[in-house]
Amino acid sequence: MKIAEIKEMTTSDLVERVEAEVANYNQMVLNHSISPLDNPAQIKQLRRTIARMKTVLRERELNNK
Structure with a gap:
């Protein structure tokens, strides 16, 4: 998965996807x-x-503060 595809995802979708990928x-x-x-x-x-x-999740977290 490319970084551009990851950045297009919403934060909630990204969190769910990270959990699924870690389990995988x-x-x-x-x-x-x-x-x-x-x-x-x-x-x-x-x-x-x-x-x-x-990394994208962390960037979003830092930008929201």
Whole structure:
């Protein structure tokens, strides 16, 4: 997911999406520890997407103060 797409989302949608992606990430890491994923680079990509979303949320929080 690109940063432009993330910035277009509303704050409430973004919060829900972060929670869903974190749950997905945790499940993916657990599955990878049991049996290797076909593409382990997905874990890295998902972690960075979560970081981008959290960064946008933090920017919005600081701009509202």
